[in-house]
Amino acid sequence: MSDAKITPEIVAEHGLNAEEYARVLEIMGREPNITELGIFSVMWSEHCSYKSSKKWLKTLPTTAPWVIHGPGENAGVVDIGDGLTAVFKMESHNHPSFIEPYQGAATGVGGILRDVFTMGARPVANLNALRFGAPDHPKTRHLISGVVSGIGGYGNCVGVPTVGGEVNFHPGYNGNILVNAMTVGIAPADRIFTSQARGVGNPVVYVGSKTGRDGIHGATMASAEFSADSEEKRPTVQVGDPFTEKLLIEACLELMDTDAIVAIQDMGAAGLTSSSFEMASKGGLGVDLALDTVPMREAGMTPYELMLSESQERMLMVLQPGKEHVARAIFEKWHLDFAVIGRLTDTGRMVLTWHGETVADLPIDPLAEAAPEYDRPWEPTPAPAPLDPATVPVVPWTEALTRLMGSPDLASRRWIWEQYDHMVMGDTVQRPGGDAAVVRIHGTDRGLAATTDCTPRYVGADPVMGGRQAVAEAWRNLTATGARPLAVTDNLNFGNPEKPRIMGQVVGACQGIAEACRALDFPVVSGNVSLYNETEGQAIPPTPTIGGVGVIDDLDRMATVAVPAEGEAILVIGGGPADGWLGQSLYLREIAGREEGAPPPVDLAVERRTGDLVRGLIQAGRVTACHDVSDGGLLVAVAEMALAGSIGATLSVDTTPAALFGEDQGRYVVTLPEAEAASLLADLGGTARRIGVTGGDALVIGADSVALATVRTAHDGWLPGIMSSTPGRS
Amino acid sequence: MKARIHVSLKPGVLDPQGKAILGALESMGFDGVQDARQGKLIELDLDDDTDADTARARVDDMCRRLLANTVIEKYTIDLEG
């Protein structure tokens, strides 16, 4: 195979353009063989090299006194006190999940778990941010059911609770769904593992599952635009084995308790190639690998296939010399493959042999440094025409509320999260359904809060504002539980960056994210970029998902969204009497069928002030429930609190659509005992206003009311309703 | 008429169940088993009045649309009676 002549077609098939191939020839000083070409191709793919986004990713703030490892490692690491760290990252598995929803989503969960436990962390929470096409699109239900059972199938089996996430529906995802999976882990601060290889002569060790022909070219596929003939690429789907992953977690953590490991790296996209490359490159070293010693699942595998395979549940490690037996004993106890497949060298080259014969020999640094980086042309997104309030239809609030609460983007996700084990590990303090999930830090009275957020319709209308909003909402969701927001991971999902309009969305969103992260002291510590999310030239709505993590220092001072008692005062903190932003609101979309206008502005200084205030109130025990106002506006927020607590409310507010359903930012609804309301209002001055009182089994404004039961039926019924119709595979 | 449909993973696709069965048989002391694979067998009772060709075409359609996941699985159809 290594003798195959490299033709322009073969180069093109490997996703390298003429200019990139010229650089290959220059670096090699000769024509590469097919194995070498394969290595270049995956290393320089968009997925591995971030060639279109790197320039913009560099503009994101990544530091804070509590950040231990920012982007560049397998996952971000932040200090959470008491000698512990939170380790987290989010990653997309969009294309594989569209082709094979169960396995695509399952292996997405497996991959992100490995990124986290590679660093020495025990995974403690999984989240997933999902975007599907129109609910009535013929593929949507099949995709939902496959993705949800795939996420559950993997996460439930490995025994990590899936505690949160988000789901949106939009026809813009009909041909290209998004599956973004996030894992949060906890590791001791003095025992973080990285992928930096050290020690010439140290053994390079392969552990986990055997290598098969799974997903060869998967990394290249994730970087290529979809087309109708992508059916052809089907055999590249990988099958996950969560049982092996569970064993791998336990075995790796057990080995990490010894001093045997020098460096460790999971084999993710581009498998053995990128893991070995990355380790050597970070250590400024070379590596020799004897590929014939790699554990193989099938007969007749070639060096090319071994280097490009994306078989799951595999890890690469560099061990201290002489510690091989310690590691081998642990992996054998857990019935996992273990093989010493190479050594570190001082040559700065990657040399691959096959039964003693050299089959590839490439320089590491030049290849890594010469990875293409593009300053792609971009056009700013034109400002949307402002919404003319006079054109917004007015329907009775009772009807609008019921319709909104049962609309695709607001309806309950219970049908989804009841398929996820969200309680295993015995530390889930806030189950799905609130603003952020909270897991107790095992053995303590402290907690970690986690959320994922993005409002693609805002980003589409104004990428800068939408980018800001995504960060602000994540920060707000953490704050609403009483958590101190620490840092974010981001998953930038966009269309084809070679189109200036799309690139403009990337640039704008990065700008907005950077502004918000800076203003909120909420740095980016890890992330993932997924571009080319297009089908037949149609790009997805821009979707820069933000995963946020925060810490709660005292679980007795935590807030939940549920109205806790009758007769409590309801206050809105933040915003003001002039609230009423309907541009890009769900009211406009669901009631008027229009997606128009600019998204609500996010004033970051106000955002921060309000959030810090609310968090202070929660920590001081002055409020009994808290929920931020997001999609659907004020009345939807109150309705969600009422449903969660099964207690109604009587409000005295304006009943205009703008007042009830405007999506003005930076607001929270809180409840507190009536007797304490006056003094709190006095303390807060103009930042808070009283809007009503809890009680009863309906939502009442003036003479009109809607029974909670009616709202609940609409809210709880929608998703099970669409999912109970034909499950066909179509 | 009965249709027996055997759905199995395509060659080269990882079969975690088969792998686990092999491991379990080994650890129970059953040696001499070189490989194990697990697939599904779906049996359908069809109306008797359909002729074999039509029946096969319809079952094939069912397989492609529902019974097999042709991204990773293949299937064979046997008709009886």
Add this chain to the structure above:
Amino acid sequence: MKARIHVSLKPGVLDPQGKAILGALESMGFDGVQDARQGKLIELDLDDDTDADTARARVDDMCRRLLANTVIEKYTIDLEG
């Protein structure tokens, strides 16, 4: 030698998977299917030097001890080659 083991639910044990298949086929417009059942097909590659009788006895042992749960399942064994 290959052993093909078909494990299926005993008659009288309700088969949720079969029932779901039947329901799905119906709602997809495939009429004329009267019943559907789902079972497992386990394929084992055995060492070639075993004679058929010994092989069958061993596979039967595997089935009773591991591959089938005889409380609810029955099995048949086919040997080939």
Add this chain to the structure above:
Amino acid sequence: MKAAVIVFPGSNCDRDVAVTLRDVTGQDPRMHWHADPDLPEDLDLIVLPGGFSHGDYLRCGAMAAQAPVIAAVRRQAQRGVAMLGICNGFQVLCETGLLPGALMRNRDLTYICKDVHLKVVTTDTIFTSRYDPARVVRIPIAHHDGNYVADLPTQCMLEDEDRVAVRYCDAAGRVVDEANPNGSTANIAGVLSENHRILGLMPHPERLADPRLGGTDGRALFTSLLEALS
């Protein structure tokens, strides 16, 4: 009370139940690896925890039922040592034949994780003595294969010998089909061995035994055991 938790490859509620045992009894249970055939002889309680032993491949609990430790588990069962199988542990106990019946795929074919209501059918056991038979308890389930099946003679035997420990019911305590989350025969959520010393149940009492997690209805199972066994 000396307890051991058997850890199979793929067990994932082993730590959860150990935390509850320690919390209730003040003593750490022994975590016993499935491949070790030598189980201490002085145990008061053996727990088979929840999870996905061997990935739940082939059939839930089937491979774990063949583990080296199982011979010792059987011997101790014969001697009357108390045993608790939760979820996957229940499946393992059925696969070993220490409990009758089998657990099949849920009626609706999906995995379900949620709180369910349970009626404690008999409080005359070492597992349930601390429950008030008049009170409905709330405990989570989390499983894909919790649909309990047994043939008619077995069902009759279970009823006659008072061996149905808990049943799924609604919030008002009515044992009705709408309250049956997985299709189990006669809403059975947990069954006892002939000598009433072995309990297998699908719900996870260890998941609601700590007020911080939103409830404590599971706790009485462990306090019952503590009272009976120490």
